[in-house]
Amino acid sequence: MTVAQTRHFTRAAELTGVSQPSMSKQIRVLENSxxxxxxxxxxxxxxxxxxxxALLPHAERIIIDVEAAEESVREVAGLRRGRVRLGATPSLCDGVLPEVLTAFHRRHPGVDLEVHESGSRLLMRDLARGRLDLALNIVSAGTEHExxxxxxxxxxxxxxxxxxxxxxxxxxxxRDLRDVPLVMARDGYDLRERTNAACRQAGFEPRVAVEGGEMxxxxxxxxAGLGHAIVPQMVVATRPQLTVARLSPRLTRTVGISHRPEEAMSLAARAFRDELVSQLG
Structure with a gap:
């Protein structure tokens, strides 16, 4: 390109920082091919x-495309662009996730964030199939994937x-919840399974008033007064009108962030993972 523009081998070599013999050799190789x-x-x-x-306009377009590709890579590497497909359970979407999303978007406004809401088992399945980059889920037996x-x-x-x-x-x-109407998340969500397990351990089946809802x-x-519910403590922080009680025995669950091996993760996904670990870890 530079030779075609300057019509001079020596001047083109000086402009590109390549020796004149080397440039002449490169052009001969191209002509031979x-x-x-x-x-x-x-x-x-x-x-x-x-x-x-005839070749010149094609060469010009190739140079433009190469420069555009290099700029795209630089933008992604600098997290000026990118995409993160994040899965999270309903309670985590309602609790911890908004603040993390806000902080990450403030740092990397050019990165697109997609949030998919589902139960932990489905999130882990979609992560294993490559449909998600990260899954903010509840760690429990049976959700592990190779x-x-x-x-x-x-x-x-x-x-x-x-x-x-x-x-x-x-x-x-x-045990005092034996005859208390309970509002339950829909089947397949870890919170429903945890509620069922706690009631059964106390010797009874839960009395369900309403079922099938998200958090x-x-x-x-x-x-609305339809019943009581067992929920994560963090989700009631913005609902002071609800009455809240501790449970005995104490019930807990562990929140984790899951992803494919490090080498399979995009830079944007790694950055969001690090944001989660920084804020929640």
């Missing part, structure tokens, strides 16, 4: 042949919530 000369070499002047004229790395972030306490102005003791034994629906149903 194409099977035709690209330049007419006259003393003191260089002209393009008809083949050279080649998936999980880092535990925090252990959160589960509490009992009741309707506004309900007379609720500071601590409620799980926000569960809390709204409780606010």
């Amino acid at each position: 194409l099977g035709t000369p690209l330049f007419v070499r006259n003393r003191g002047a260089i002209e393009l042949t008809s083949a050279g004229e 080649d998936i790395v999980t880092t535990e972030l925090l252990t959160e306490q589960l509490v009992l919530v009741g309707p506004p102005h309900h007379d609720l003791a500071a601590e409620v034994p799980v 926000s629906s569960v809390l709204r149903f409780v606010e």
Whole structure:
């Protein structure tokens, strides 16, 4: 390109920082591979042949495309662009995730964030199939997948919530929930499984008032007086109208961030993983 623009080998070599013999050799190699000369070499002047004229616009487009590709890579490497497909359970979407998303978006406004809400088992399945980059999920037996790395972030306490102005003791034994109508998340969510397990361990099946809701629906149903619910303590922070009680025995669950091996992760996914670990770990 530079030779075609300057019509001079020595000047082109100086502009590109390549020695004149090396540049001449590169052009001869190109002409040999194409099977035709690209330049007419006259003393003191260089002209393009008809083949050279035909090649020139293609060479210009290639240079533009290469420069655009290099800039795209630099943007991604600098996290000016990118995409993170994040999966999270409903309670985590309602609790810890908004603040993390806000902090990450403030640092990397050019990175697109996609949030997929589902239960932990489905999230881990989609992560293993490559449909997600990260999964913010509840760590429990049966959710492990080969080649998936999980880092535990925090252990959160589960509490009992009741309707506004309900007379609720500071601590409620799980066995006392035997005849209490409960609002339950839909089947397949870890919170429903944890509630069922706690009730069965206390010797009874839970009495279900409403089932099938996401976390926000569960809390709204409780606010409406349809029943009580066992939920993570963090989700009630913005709902002071609900009554809250500790459970005995104490119920907890562990939150983790899962992803494929480090070498399979994009730079944007690694950055978001690090943001989660920094804020929650």
